[in-house]
Amino acid sequence: MKLAFIGLGVMGYPMAGHLVRAGHDVTVYNRTAARADAWVSEYGGRAAVTPAAAAEGADIVFCCVGNDNDVRQVIAGENGAFQGMKPGAILVDHTTASADVARELAAAGAAHGLSFLDGPVSGGEAGAVNGKLTIMLGGDEDAFDRVKDVMAAYGRAVTLMGPVGSGQLTKMVNQICIAGVVQGLAEALNFAQRAGIDGNKAVDVISKGAAQSWQMENRSSTMLAGKFDFGFAVDWMRKDIAICMAEASRNGAALPMTGLVDQFYERIQGRGGSRWDTSSLIDLLQRP
Amino acid sequence: MKLAFIGLGVMGYPMAGHLVRAGHDVTVYNRTAARADAWVSEYGGRAAVTPAAAAEGADIVFCCVGNDNDVRQVIAGENGAFQGMKPGAILVDHTTASADVARELAAAGAAHGLSFLDGPVSGGEAGAVNGKLTIMLGGDEDAFDRVKDVMAAYGRAVTLMGPVGSGQLTKMVNQICIAGVVQGLAEALNFAQRAGIDGNKAVDVISKGAAQSWQMENRSSTMLAGKFDFGFAVDWMRKDIAICMAEASRNGAALPMTGLVDQFYERIQGRGGSRWDTSSLIDLLQRP
Numbered sequence: 001m002k003l004a005f006i007g008l009g010v011m012g013y014p015m016a017g018h019l020v021r022a023g024h025d026v027t028v029y030n031r032t033a034a035r036a037d038a039w040v041s042e043y044g045g046r047a048a049v050t051p052a053a054a055a056e057g058a059d060i061v062f063c064c065v066g067n068d069n070d071v072r073q074v075i076a077g078e079n080g081a082f083q084g085m086k087p088g089a090i091l092v093d094h095t096t097a098s099a100d101v102a103r104e105l106a107a108a109g110a111a112h113g114l115s116f117l118d119g120p121v122s123g124g125e126a127g128a129v130n131g132k133l134t135i136m137l138g139g140d141e142d143a144f145d146r147v148k149d150v151m152a153a154y155g156r157a158v159t160l161m162g163p164v165g166s167g168q169l170t171k172m173v174n175q176i177c178i179a180g181v182v183q184g185l186a187e188a189l190n191f192a193q194r195a196g197i198d199g200n201k202a203v204d205v206i207s208k209g210a211a212q213s214w215q216m217e218n219r220s221s222t223m224l225a226g227k228f229d230f231g232f233a234v235d236w237m238r239k240d241i242a243i244c245m246a247e248a249s250r251n252g253a254a255l256p257m258t259g260l261v262d263q264f265y266e267r268i269q270g271r272g273g274s275r276w277d278t279s280s281l282i283d284l285l286q287r288p
Numbered sequence: 289m290k291l292a293f294i295g296l297g298v299m300g301y302p303m304a305g306h307l308v309r310a311g312h313d314v315t316v317y318n319r320t321a322a323r324a325d326a327w328v329s330e331y332g333g334r335a336a337v338t339p340a341a342a343a344e345g346a347d348i349v350f351c352c353v354g355n356d357n358d359v360r361q362v363i364a365g366e367n368g369a370f371q372g373m374k375p376g377a378i379l380v381d382h383t384t385a386s387a388d389v390a391r392e393l394a395a396a397g398a399a400h401g402l403s404f405l406d407g408p409v410s411g412g413e414a415g416a417v418n419g420k421l422t423i424m425l426g427g428d429e430d431a432f433d434r435v436k437d438v439m440a441a442y443g444r445a446v447t448l449m450g451p452v453g454s455g456q457l458t459k460m461v462n463q464i465c466i467a468g469v470v471q472g473l474a475e476a477l478n479f480a481q482r483a484g485i486d487g488n489k490a491v492d493v494i495s496k497g498a499a500q501s502w503q504m505e506n507r508s509s510t511m512l513a514g515k516f517d518f519g520f521a522v523d524w525m526r527k528d529i530a531i532c533m534a535e536a537s538r539n540g541a542a543l544p545m546t547g548l549v550d551q552f553y554e555r556i557q558g559r560g561g562s563r564w565d566t567s568s569l570i571d572l573l574q575r576p
Contacts, residue, residue: 161493176472178498184472187541187545191535201447206465208444210410210411261545
């Protein structure tokens with residue numbers, strides 16, 4: 001199938017590569033052209049100079065960029081994907097962005113005879129590289145049915161959650177859960193250290209029961225060792241929490257713990273931890 | 289082996305029963321004598337009129353009561369277990385209590401030639417009934433080696449965490465993790481409902497990734513349905529958090545999220561939810 005991929009960041013680069021390996025004809029666009037050239041050298045395919053040019057003739061255009069404004073620009077802005085797409089084509093946005101921007105772009109696309117699906121992912125860089133992302137989508141069932149098999153190239157679980165925006169809302173549910181789990185784990189492991197308990201041994205014992213979590217199984221030992229130079233960065237988490245907060249202010253959901261954790265992440269940014277993994281919440285407790 | 293079990297509550301009743309089924313000679317004591325009689329009718333064994341009488345001649349005395357003061361009374365008080373125990377016998381306290389009371393009772397026991405292990409459990413009523421509790425212990429390795437096989441009657445994982453008090457401290461680590469996980473899940477599921485997302489479907493998707501937790505897999509559907517008449521009661525969780533807070537004030541660990549969640553549980557008590565499951569945190573968000 002003829003495809004385009006816009007945005008070759010940590011996630012987009014390997015995702016677009018999986019599409020080539022699955023046998024598709026892929027044209028990419030990246031703001032920094034050198035990275036697009038490197039991608040072409042690695043995977044084949046072609047690089048275009050604008051999102052519109054990349055999208056020309058494509059059946060499906062994928063996008064994975066930074067935030068709401070980036071999404072608006074590369075999709076609906078000047079020389080954006082919508083300007084190049086043929087009628088009936090589908091745009092799938094993998095950026096974690098607001099549900100509002102998803103609804104806005106779906107309406108703009110519909111005016112041009114184009115379909116739009118919001119499809120944020122979870123699974124991180126490792127999931128993108130291994131092709132095992134979880135993809136939660138919002139949009140029309142027809143459009144979803146036409147893209148889901150293509151996304152299987154990098155998605156282990158590909159689920160239509162509801163109308164446009166539902167993918168983003170589900171990703172927000174995910175991030176709110178993570179905020180609570182990581183803060184609880186940080187307080188617990190710092191407590192263990194100060195109480196003279198072997199944190200790794202405690203985790204071995206309690207991870208068999210009601211305190212168990214993916215974060216406990218995958219982040220405890222690095223938290224205890226003070227290693228945060230990997231994973232999902234604090235800056236990205238704050239961007240996602242801001243999206244949750246904005247949506248919550250519309251739908252009336254209270255997020256007291258999430259708001260508290262956001263303040264902690266702000267303090268981590270203030271001590272130079274913008275690129276640290278989200279598990280760095282423990283650093284604030286260890287060095288208040 | 290000749291054993292005693294003091295405290296036939298929701299946990300102790302089935303735990304003591306497992307000891308009989310494993311072939312031991314068990315004498316029980318319970319403050320409300322009728323419940324001890326019911327236990328004898330169900331399992332055989334004998335009931336004694338005081339903890340001291342129950343403990344007479346026993347190689348190991350188990351205890352599972354309510355709080356620090358209950359523990360002090362039935363073990364070291366008048367007609368407490370220590371008064372009946374023979375030199376060289378071991379007391380294992382399964383109550384979730386403070387590390388301080390564990391150290392205090394270990395010292396008092398040592399003065400009489402008795403060993404003391406703190407051994408709080410996790411796994412809840414179901415774990416006690418099915419004999420699949422996780423038991424985290426603090427105390428001497430010699431004493432641990434002499435009791436661990438006996439506890440296998442109701443413990444799936446039986447671990448010595450360190451010196452006396454270490455079992456209690458590990459249980460606190462467990463409860464702090466749970467506070468964060470449950471509050472995150474409550475905020476996330478309430479957010480999902482207000483955003484018009486199918487919460488159960490969202491959980492199916494996100495439980496494959498970094499937001500996954502035991503609480504998500506075992507409590508989401510009941511939280512979404514508003515069912516809280518089961519599980520680990522808010523009153524018990526507040527008792528445990530109070531123990532964590534007191535210990536943290538000694539060891540200097542900050543527990544900002546745990547303290548916030550404790551305030552939420554206090555509000556749940558205020559609306560009549562003292563016996564609701566800990567997952568009832570979502571009720572405060574749904575009906576603020």
